[in-house]
Amino acid sequence: MKKISILGSTGSIGTQTLDVVSHYPELFAVEGLAGGHNVELLAEQARAFKPKKVSVATKALADKLLADIPSGTEVFYGEEGLLEIAAATDADVVVTALVGSQGLKPTLAAVEAGKQIGLANKETLVSAGHLVTELASRRNVQLLPIDSEHSAIFQCLNGESKERIHNITLTASGGSFRDRTREELHGVTVQDALKHPNWSMGAKITIDSATMVNKGLEVIEAHWLFGLSYEQINVLIHPESIIHSFVEFVDHSIIAQLGMPDMRVPIQYALTYPDRMRTPSQRLSLAEVGRLHFREMDLDRYPCLRMAYESGRAGGSVPAVFNAANEVAVERFLKGEIGFLHIEDLIASVLDRHTAVKVPELQHILEIDRWARVAASGIRFTL
Structure with missing residues (x-):
């Protein structure tokens, strides 16, 4: 039986991963789930799959969750909770399905712990590809792509x-x-x-x-x-x-x-690789x-x-700036603060303000990410 933890279990990839798992209960056991702010869905998942550990975004949400999950499940929260689900369970595979650059530190922690990675958080490699791939090579960890496009390339290259x-x-x-x-x-x-x-x-x-x-x-x-x-x-x-x-x-x-077009196919392939199973x-x-x-x-x-x-x-720090500026731009568009075409203008403006660092360490990347977010938040447009 393969043991799995999921970072981002209440999102689109996370829920579809659990759907795949539910079709093969004899093959998979869920060790940990990190679910952000959707406490109700996370509680439902915890009752269905009985993980040993779950995590939410804040302490208040953790306190709320405690009353609604199986008694044997430990509850964590915040960044510490993500790291707990990523690296401190008995999982063989960690599915990283967090949205955005928040997936970077937990993914690195999972790789350092020797977990195989089902990678659905592309921002991790965008922001720190040189760090993640070097560590994965050193720890002999496979990065199994879940994005349908990268899964397709991965499958085409078999043999x-x-x-x-x-x-x-x-x-x-x-x-x-x-x-x-x-x-x-x-x-x-x-x-x-x-x-x-x-x-x-x-x-x-x-x-x-x-x-x-x-x-x-x-x-x-x-x-x-x-x-x-x-x-x-x-x-x-x-x-x-x-x-x-x-x-x-x-x-x-x-x-x-x-x-x-069904994400359950690449998800399942990452979980069962190198084998293939029937899918729904x-x-x-x-x-x-x-x-x-x-x-x-x-x-x-x-x-x-x-x-x-x-x-x-x-290269260097520039992709991290591109990613962080876009995350802020999309959030502002969804809130109605900027127009759709302002997304590209905002990204271009932040990139123009950045002085690239050639080979950034993790701390540099995190600092540059924060700088780019502040810069992107301060740019104003007329709607």
């Missing part, structure tokens, strides 16, 4: 030599506004942006999909996961989200991974789909993706 890769292509749905021109984006609402055509995801990642920041973060993540240059990483708009990504080799052969997901019928469509990526239409490539190539 292949990475030295024979010509390039990889990450597919993008195009997000909520894929059929709108830039002129048509003026005045779009939060509700409009949250209507993703293909995937069921949390608010932050759905907005990131609309701006193409999410694909930019995936490009940087792919650089670290697969050891590829940015010139070897392409992005292609594929509205149906059937081809999740593909690899072209030096002989011009292309291997792709296909399937219906729908089977793909290419005859029913009929046609697949593709569009070249336009970096003028999606300037956030261009900034992500530029940040990745600059």
Whole structure:
């Protein structure tokens, strides 16, 4: 039986991970759950899966949770609680599904503790890819990708030599506004942006999909996961989200991974790797789909993706600034403080103010992250 802890158990990836676990109770045991602010759902999860430890965001929420979970479950909170769930259980695998850069320290702690990582928190590699990959190599820890695109590349490379890769292509749905021109984006609402055509995801990642920041973060993540240059990483708009990504080799052969858009498939593969099991997901019928469509990526239409490539190539502390500025921008957009197109303006402004650090240590990254958030919070726009 494989023991699992989940960071971000009440979010989209976390709940789908538990759905996968529920189909194979004889294969998986849940050791720890970290659930943020959603105490009611976390309590329900704790009663269903009986983890040894759970964590929430604050002490007040922890006190509230105590009365509503099995008596044998320990309750933690805050950053200490995340570190407890990440590194101080008997879990074999830690699924890191926290949103944003808050996943960095717990992921590093889990790697240091020798846990295998099911990685759904791309911001960890974006902010500190050099630290995470070096530590994972030293501790002999696998970083098993859960993002559908990176899982696809990972599967396409099974049995292949990475030295024979010509390039990889990450597919993008195009997000909520894929059929709108830039002129048509003026005045779009939060509700409009949250209507993703293909995937069921949390608010932050759905907005990131609309701006193409999410694909930019995936490009940087792919650089670290697969050891590829940015010139070897392409992005292609594929509205149906059937081809999740593909690899072209030096002989011009292309291997792709296909399937219906259902995150439970890459989640389960990360949990069962190298084995495969049946899933509750729908089977793909290419005859029913009929046609697949593709569009070249336009970096003028999606300037956030261009900034992500530029940040990745600059390296050092720059990707952490890109990520932190975006997190604040998305939060402010969701609150109605800025418009949709202000997201890219805010990111560009913070990047322009930053003096890059070439090889930042963890403390430098955390300090730069805080600086970028303060800077992004102080920029004003007229709505």
